[in-house]
Amino acid sequence: MAVEHGSERFGAPVTVALTGASGAQYGLRLIEALVAAEREVWVMISKAAHLVIATETDGDLPARPERLAEALTERAGAAPGQIRCFGREDWMAPVASGSGASSAMVICPCSTGTLSAVACGASNNLIERAADVALKERRQLILVPRETPLSAIHLEHMLNLTRLGAVVMPAAPGFYHRPASVEDLIDFIVARILNQLGIEHRLMPRWGE
Numbered sequence: 001m002a003v004e005h006g007s008e009r010f011g012a013p014v015t016v017a018l019t020g021a022s023g024a025q026y027g028l029r030l031i032e033a034l035v036a037a038e039r040e041v042w043v044m045i046s047k048a049a050h051l052v053i054a055t056e057t058d059g060d061l062p063a064r065p066e067r068l069a070e071a072l073t074e075r076a077g078a079a080p081g082q083i084r085c086f087g088r089e090d091w092m093a094p095v096a097s098g099s100g101a102s103s104a105m106v107i108c109p110c111s112t113g114t115l116s117a118v119a120c121g122a123s124n125n126l127i128e129r130a131a132d133v134a135l136k137e138r139r140q141l142i143l144v145p146r147e148t149p150l151s152a153i154h155l156e157h158m159l160n161l162t163r164l165g166a167v168v169m170p171a172a173p174g175f176y177h178r179p180a181s182v183e184d185l186i187d188f189i190v191a192r193i194l195n196q197l198g199i200e201h202r203l204m205p206r207w208g209e
């Protein structure tokens, strides 16, 4: 099945980056939810995130982008070509330039290291560069940090990024929906991200529904 990027079939691609904070399941579930919502998904996974995935889930994922795309396609039940993956220094990837077609970027989970690099515009790897591009192009950038407690450095970076127009959504699930499983807690955060992206979902009802 052919996939045209930004086609009516899949809409504009959403970029998802997993970095080395705890909570890899949030990012993996987000990819699944975007696939289910028939969005094209562009994925980057940092070296530390691979380590976290191996630690926190039942299986590790291949590092090479082509093999990673195959593995994620199978895992998320995506159509061929619906998920594309890019490597750490793939500077020719569409996310590396403002002319690339990604509509929004989510860093989930976001390590404090990547939070800091994005706040400073470091652009030392493709994840950091893609976030820098999202900021300069005034595109939607969502960061989902997970750390506790937070230092003044972390808080200052979050404040600066929020002032720049990014949305900082700490991975802090609520309990008012009476979660019965870890999956419920994961879906709480993923549902909030999808709400921010304006993507319909059935992961959990909105407040008041």
Ligand SMILES: Cc1cc2nc3c(=O)[nH]c(=O)nc-3n(C[C@H](O)[C@H](O)[C@H](O)COP(=O)(O)O)c2cc1C
Pocket (backbone or CB within 6 Å): 018, 019, 020, 021, 022, 023, 046, 047, 048, 049, 051, 052, 055, 110, 111, 112, 113, 114, 115, 146, 147
């Ligand atoms: C199992 C594991 C759990 C970690 N948990 C966190 C965390 O919750 N938050 C965080 O900011 N860093 C955490 N780290 C540390 C980051 O992975 C580390 O700072 C790394 O350099 C981040 O690199 P990246 O931003 O390129 O992914 C963890 C590391 C490992 C191996």
